[in-house]
Every structure is written in C-alpha cells, then in structure tokens.
Amino acid sequence: MLLKLAFTITALAYASASFLYGVYLVRGSERAKQWGARALWASVVLHAGLFALELDQLQSLPAGDVHQAMAVTAMATCVVFLALSRKRPIAVLGAFLTPVVLLLFLGAGVGRDVPPVPSPVRTFLLPFHIGVNMLGLVAFAVAFAASVGYVVQERQLRSKRLGGIFRRLPPLDVLDQLAFRSVLTGFPLLTIGIVTGALFASRLGAMDGATSMAAVLSAISWVLFAGVLLLRVAAGWTGRRAAIGTILGFVSAVTVLLGYLLRGSVIS
Amino acid sequence: MSDELVVVGLSHHTAPVSLRERLSVPPDATEEQLRCVLDTRVLREGMLVSTCNRVEFYGAGPDAEAGLARLRKYLHERGHPEPVQGHLYERRGEDAVRHVFRVAASLDSMVVGEPQILGQVKHAYELAQDVGSIGTLLDRCLTRAFAVAKRVRSETEIAAGTVSVSSIACDLATKIFGDLSGRRTLLLGAGEMGEAAARALAGRGVHLVVINRSPEKAVRLARESNGEARGYEHLASELVSADVVISSTSAKNYVLTHDLMKDVVKARRQRPLFLIDIAVPRDVEPRVGELPSVFLYDVDDLSQVADQNLAHRQQEVEAAAAIVELEVAAFERWRRTLDLTPTIVALRGHFTNVMKEELARTLPRLGELGPTEQKSLDKMCQAMVNKLLHQPLTQLKEGVEGGNGAALLEATRRLFDLDELAHEAAPTPEVKPTAATSAAPEAEPSPEIPSESMGMPDGEAMTERPAAALGGLALGLSPTNLSGEPK
Numbered sequence: 001m002l003l004k005l006a007f008t009i010t011a012l013a014y015a016s017a018s019f020l021y022g023v024y025l026v027r028g029s030e031r032a033k034q035w036g037a038r039a040l041w042a043s044v045v046l047h048a049g050l051f052a053l054e055l056d057q058l059q060s061l062p063a064g065d066v067h068q069a070m071a072v073t074a075m076a077t078c079v080v081f082l083a084l085s086r087k088r089p090i091a092v093l094g095a096f097l098t099p100v101v102l103l104l105f106l107g108a109g110v111g112r113d114v115p116p117v118p119s120p121v122r123t124f125l126l127p128f129h130i131g132v133n134m135l136g137l138v139a140f141a142v143a144f145a146a147s148v149g150y151v152v153q154e155r156q157l158r159s160k161r162l163g164g165i166f167r168r169l170p171p172l173d174v175l176d177q178l179a180f181r182s183v184l185t186g187f188p189l190l191t192i193g194i195v196t197g198a199l200f201a202s203r204l205g206a207m208d209g210a211t212s213m214a215a216v217l218s219a220i221s222w223v224l225f226a227g228v229l230l231l232r233v234a235a236g237w238t239g240r241r242a243a244i245g246t247i248l249g250f251v252s253a254v255t256v257l258l259g260y261l262l263r264g265s266v267i268s
Numbered sequence: 269m270s271d272e273l274v275v276v277g278l279s280h281h282t283a284p285v286s287l288r289e290r291l292s293v294p295p296d297a298t299e300e301q302l303r304c305v306l307d308t309r310v311l312r313e314g315m316l317v318s319t320c321n322r323v324e325f326y327g328a329g330p331d332a333e334a335g336l337a338r339l340r341k342y343l344h345e346r347g348h349p350e351p352v353q354g355h356l357y358e359r360r361g362e363d364a365v366r367h368v369f370r371v372a373a374s375l376d377s378m379v380v381g382e383p384q385i386l387g388q389v390k391h392a393y394e395l396a397q398d399v400g401s402i403g404t405l406l407d408r409c410l411t412r413a414f415a416v417a418k419r420v421r422s423e424t425e426i427a428a429g430t431v432s433v434s435s436i437a438c439d440l441a442t443k444i445f446g447d448l449s450g451r452r453t454l455l456l457g458a459g460e461m462g463e464a465a466a467r468a469l470a471g472r473g474v475h476l477v478v479i480n481r482s483p484e485k486a487v488r489l490a491r492e493s494n495g496e497a498r499g500y501e502h503l504a505s506e507l508v509s510a511d512v513v514i515s516s517t518s519a520k521n522y523v524l525t526h527d528l529m530k531d532v533v534k535a536r537r538q539r540p541l542f543l544i545d546i547a548v549p550r551d552v553e554p555r556v557g558e559l560p561s562v563f564l565y566d567v568d569d570l571s572q573v574a575d576q577n578l579a580h581r582q583q584e585v586e587a588a589a590a591i592v593e594l595e596v597a598a599f600e601r602w603r604r605t606l607d608l609t610p611t612i613v614a615l616r617g618h619f620t621n622v623m624k625e626e627l628a629r630t631l632p633r634l635g636e637l638g639p640t641e642q643k644s645l646d647k648m649c650q651a652m653v654n655k656l657l658h659q660p661l662t663q664l665k666e667g668v669e670g671g672n673g674a675a676l677l678e679a680t681r682r683l684f685d686l687d688e689l690a691h692e693a694a695p696t697p698e699v700k701p702t703a704a705t706s707a708a709p710e711a712e713p714s715p716e717i718p719s720e721s722m723g724m725p726d727g728e729a730m731t732e733r734p735a736a737a738l739g740g741l742a743l744g745l746s747p748t749n750l751s752g753e754p755k
Contacts, residue, residue, distance in 0.1 A: 028425060030422075030423065153443070157440070157443065157444065157563050158557075158563060160565070160569050160572065160573070162429070162440075162573055162576060162577075163576070163580070164425070164428075164580075166443070167425070167428055167429065170446075171442060171443050171444060171445060171446035172443070172444050172445070172446075172540060173444065173445045173446040173447075173540075174446045235537060237537055237538050238537075238538055238539055238540070239538045239539070239540055239560075239561050240538070240560065240561065241538060241560075242538075
C-alpha cells in the first residue's frame with residue numbers, strides 16, 4: 001500500500017516536471033523552467049525514497065531485475081540531465097527528455113511479479129550486464145533529446161518560422177555536439193551489454209520468440225548507433241541524418257526494454 | 269511637502285528629426301545646459317537625456333508647475349525660431365516616474381526593446397552626477413529605472429530577436445553554429461548591406477574571406493576585418509569550406525545556381541551552410557534552399573524575421589508595462605515616506621526639548637546626584653520619549669504609505685504646533701553655495717534618531733538630502749544667473 005502511494009507520488013512528480021518543461025518550451029515562461037528543474041529534483045529525491053522503501057519492504061536491490069533497472073535509468077537520466085543543464089543552455093531539452101523518463105518510470109512499475117532469475121545466469125555478470133545497459137541507455141536518452149531538439153530546430157530554420165521555440169532551443173551545433181558525445185559515451189556500454197546478453201542467451205540454450213525479438217532489436221540499435229558513429233567519424237556526417245539515426249537507435253533500444261517488460265522479465 | 273518629479277521633452281513620437289537635431293545637446297555641453305535650468309527655488313535637481321530620438325529634461329523641485337514652466341521656457345528658447353509648442357510633452361509626479369521607467373525599459377523607443385537607450389540614460393545620469401545635479405529624488409528614480417529595465421528584460425521577451433538585417437544575420441548564424449569565433453564567412457560581392465552584415469559577423473570573431481569583381485575593394489574590406497581576399501576562381505572551393513556565405517553582387521543572373529550548390533553540398537558532407545542572399549536581383553537560385561543542410565535566407569526572409577521579432581516584442585509590451593506599473597507604485601510608496609521625515613524630526617525634537625527642559629528644572633531639587641544617577645535619569649526620560657512616540661509614528665508611517673498621509677501630517681503638525689516651534693527654534697539659516705559632496709553630510713537628519721524607533725520602513729527616508737544642497741546650490745547658482753542664461 002505504502003509502496004503504491006510512493007510510486008504514485010513519484011509518478012506525479014515526474015509528470016509535473018514534464019508538464020512544466022513542456023510549458024517552458026511552448027510558452028517560454030522562465031518560471032516554468034525554474035519550477036520544472038525543481039520538480040525534477042524533487043522527483044529524483046522521491047524516487048530515491050521509493051528505492052529505499054523497496055529495499056526495506058521487498059529486500060530487493062535496485063537493478064536486481066529489469067524493472068528496477070529501468071527505474072534506476074529514469075532517475076540517473078534526470079540527474080545527468082540536471083547536471084548537464086547547469087553548465088549548458090539546454091534546459092529546454094527537458095521537454096523532450098522528461099516524457100521518456102516518465103515512460104521508463106511507469107514502465108518500471110508495470111508487471112512487478114518478476115519470476116526468479118534462472119540459476120545459469122545468476123552470476124556476478126548479471127548486475128554488470130544490467131548496469132552497463134542502464135548507463136548506456138542514460139547516454140542515449142540524452143542523445144535522443146538533443147537529436148529531437150536538432151530536428152525541431154532545423155525544421156524551424158528551414159521553414160523560417162522563428163518563434164519562441166526557435167529562440168529557446170540551443171544552436172544546432174550545440175545540439176549536434178551533445179548528441180555526438182552522448183552516443184560516443186553510450187556506444188561502448190551498449191556493445192558490452194549486447195556481448196554479455198549474448199553470453200547469457202548461449203548459457204540458456206534455445207531462445208524463445210520474445211527473447212529472439214529482443215536480441216534482434218538490440219542488434220538493430222547497435223547497428224544504428226554504430227552507423228551514426230561511423231558516418232560521423234569516417235565520412236564526416238553531421239546534422240539531420242545523424243540526428244534521425246540517433247532517434248531511431250534510441251527508440252529501438254527502448255523497444256527492447258518494453259519487449260522485456262511485456263513478458264514480465266528478461267528471462268523467465 | 270517633499271519635492272516632485274517633472275519631465276519635459278520631445279521625442280520621435282512628437283517631433284520631427286529637424287527639431288530634435290536643433291534641441292539635442294552634446295555631452296560636453298550638458299553641464300552648461302543643466303546650469304541654465306536649475307534653480308534653488310524651482311528645480312533643485314536636474315538631468316538631461318539627449319539622444320537622436322529624444323531630448324528630455326528630468327527635474328525635481330518643490331513647485332512642479334513652476335518647474336515645468338521653467339523647462340518649457342528653456343526648450344522654447346533653444347528651439348527658436350522653430351516653434352516647439354505642440355511638440356513638447358510634460359509629465360509630473362507619478363506620471364513623470366512612469367515615463368522615466370518606460371524610457372529606461374525601452375518601452376518608449378522607436379524600436380521597442382532596443383538595448384541602447386538604457387546605456388544612454390545611464391550615461392546621462394552619470395553626467396548629471398558629475399555636475400552635482402542629482403539629489404535624493406532623481407537618484408532614487410533613476411536607480412529604480414535601471415532596475416526596472418533589467419527586470420523587464422529578464423522577465424519578458426521584449427528584447428528577444430533582433431530587428432536589423434545585419435544583426436538578424438548574426439543571430440541566425442549563432443543559432444546554427446553556436447560560437448562564431450573562427451567560423452569561415454565568405455562575402456561574395458561587396459554591396460553595402462552585404463558589407464555591413466560581414467562586418468557585424470567579423471565583430472563576432474568569424475574569419476572573413478572576400479571575393480569581389482573589383483579586387484581592390486575586396487582587399488580593402490578583407491584588411492579592415494582581418495580577413496583575406498580571394499579571386500573568383502576560388503569560388504567553388506571557398507563555398508565548400510565556408511560556414512556562412514553572404515552574397516550581395518550586382519549580377520543580373522544567379523551566381524549560386526542549384527547545380528553548382530548541389531556539388532558543393534555533396535562535397536561538404538551534410539555540414540550546415542548558412543546562405544544569406546542580400547542581392548536584388550537575387551544571387552542564389554531559390555531551389556538551393558531545398559538542398560539538405562542548407563539554410564537560405566534572402567532579403568524578404570530577413571525582413572520577415574524582423575517583422576516577426578517586432579511583432580513578438582509588441583506582444584510583450586503589455587507584460588512589461590505591468591511590471592512598470594508595479595514599480596511605479598512601489599516608488600510612490602517610498603516617495604510618500606519623504607513627506608514624513610520633517611514631521612518626525614520636528615516631533616522628536618519637540619519631545620526631546622520638553623524632556624530636557626523638565627529634567628533641567630527637576631535635577632537641582634533632587635540634591636547631590638552622581639554622574640551615574642544623572643545618566644540613568646537621562647536614559648529613562650529618553651526611553652519614555654521613545655515609547656510615547658512609537659505608536660503615533662507607526663500610525664503616521666502607515667497612513668502615509670496608505671495614501672492618507674497629508675491629513676495625518678497636517679493634524680500632527682497642528683496638534684503639536686510644530687511649524688511654529690521649528691520657526692522659533694531655527695530661524696532661516698544662511699546657506700552658502702557648497703559642493704554637493706560637502707553639502708550632503710550636513711543635510712543628514714539627526715543621527716541620534718534611530719529609524720527603528722520611528723517606525724521607518726528601511727531607513728531610506730532618513731537619508732534624504734535636501735535637494736537644494738545637491739542641485740542649484742551645488743552648481744553655484746545665484747539669483748543673478750537664474751534667468752536661463754549660461755553662467
């Protein structure tokens with residue numbers, strides 16, 4: 001009961017932050033921006049409280065299963081974003097990032113009746129596998145927000161509709177660089193995550209349909225991010241195409257997670 | 269009663285440029301012009317704002333009507349033989365404060381939200397400070413005006429978006445590339461507007477490359493902007509390496525065709541290119557704007573951006589005006605407390621005098637008293653005065669702040685006969701013209717009166733300096749030079 005209440009309050013806090021950042025993007029209210037950041041900090045604190053409560057009541061550590069890993073990812077994304085926006089004029093990206101965070105948080109609360117992880121994969125590698133995937137996803141979430149910002153800003157510049165949203169969004173180059181650095185950070189983590197995931201799959205023997213789908217989508221995400229990086233580094237590609245590649249890569253990575261959740265667990 | 273603020277002037281709203289030119293005052297003549305209008309009895313404080321769009325005198329004195337008349341007469345004389353009547357506007361009291369706040373916040377400017385006016389008003393304030401013609405009222409009004417301007421700029425989008433072609437080009441380039449320093453900018457042709465835009469970009473640290481039919485002009489412009497001049501044969505390679513291209517040739521046909529730019533874009537590998545076509549007829553084929561990562565803006569687009577920005581600023585005027593109104597109300601609350609100070613000083617002086625007289629009469633009857641006992645008695649009497657006055661002074665302050673001060677002050681002065689007492693105690697002193705700096709301290713209210721015990725809001729009212737010492741007297745004015753003639 002208490003857990004449910006804490007979950008609802010935290011979800012409401014995330015939703016408020018998302019709403020306030022949205023208001024800032026559309027209306028340009030400085031107050032909405034300030035309160036958006038405050039609401040997001042409050043969400044992080046509440047979320048930490050929720051973890052403590054879970055630890056106390058369920059005796060389960062965060063990142064013990066995919067649900068909690070998603071929840072930790074949501075919280076870590078907020079902390080990273082808040083830290084980044086202290087030094088860069090990217091607060092407005094909160095409007096694109098916080099809905100994703102809310103989605104991850106709500107997703108993490110769905111179908112918590114997780115079956116126990118089978119013994120063949122219950123090794124020291126499991127938290128490592130989940131940990132690197134989590135960190136990779138945080139980096140890709142930031143890259144995603146920057147890329148959405150890039151696409152929106154580029155569209156405004158080309159259509160010559162230079163209203164409030166145009167003024168509030170950062171310069172294209174700033175968004176492009178932020179997306180590039182974030183992908184560069186997330187890519188090695190995703191690679192390690194996929195390799196360790198493949199290791200688990202091989203220990204379990206034959207994969208069922210959903211696990212195979214997850215593996216395929218993970219591979220697609222990896223290929224997309226690898227393509228974005230390769231084209232950037234080798235062919236000097238920047239801009240819109242890189243942004244779209246990053247968005248697709250992130251959507252694919254989130255779909256993998258959602259695929260897991262629909263099944264109830266990574267491995268069941 | 270305290271002094272009142274007055275404003276008389278003309279601006280682009282009311283007067284043609286010919287008249288504004290005639291009345292404008294260069295900075296080095298400000299002191300002389302201020303001396304002409306300041307007067308110990310009429311205008312004790314003064315300040316002059318003279319820009320290409322406005323000439324305004326701000327003043328403060330005990331008689332607002334006389335102050336306005338003096339300024340009006342002065343401007344008529346300066347405008348002669350061109351008639352000034354009908355072009356002047358006059359404001360006093362709260363309206364004058366509102367006007368000053370609106371001017372500083374750029375709500376009264378030709379291009380609403382432009383930033384220059386604040387700097388110009390600040391400069392005018394500093395000049396007046398140097399002359400010594402800024403007293404309590406103008407000082408407070410102007411410092412608040414600067415704060416209001418800052419607040420308006422930060423809390424509204426009144427200054428968002430630029431409105432000149434050059435600055436729009438700079439802003440758009442910044443929105444694409446972020447930091448412009450070191451970015452390569454190609455100026456193709458050297459038309460006047462193109463040159464201005466290139467100079468504005470060069471001011472932001474771009475590396476300028478000039479290609480022009482006339483090499484001499486290209487070399488001159490490149491040298492002026494620390495850039496380089498190249499021949500026409502380098503056009504394609506420069507287009508590949510440039511980040512921003514400003515085209516303003518006088519060619520009759522397209523210089524940057526779709527076919528040429530298609531190859532350029534391919535060679536640039538999606539790197540963004542900002543193309544500014546300022547030429548008429550246009551230099552860049554419109555279809556070039558459809559190529560990936562190319563942002564093409566022609567003169568019409570830039571004008572449209574300027575219109576959008578201006579329209580947006582106009583939308584923000586209402587919000588900015590609301591801030592100004594709040595600040596005007598706050599200023600008026602403060603100004604009303606100025607009326608309170610002389611009454612408080614007189615009332616406290618009266619009570620203290622009564623206490624001292626009674627003490628002097630009583631002490632001999634008490635026989636031999638040691639210094640400690642005498643001091644204790646003195647302290648006790650002082651405490652009684654403080655306690656007795658605390659409630660009436662608090663009520664007075666609240667009444668004044670609530671706008672009901674005049675009647676209360678009048679009643680207090682009559683009840684205790686304060687005007688008569690002040691007259692008896694201090695016959696009109698002979699005031700010598702002194703420098704503002706030396707006059708200020710002697711004008712401070714009695715330091716023995718703690719502001720808390722008087723119920724003052726923040727002690728500000730107690731720092732009032734008689735404007736006479738700061739205005740006309742500080743300028744060394746005498747009745748002989750009050751006729752409006754320079755000294």
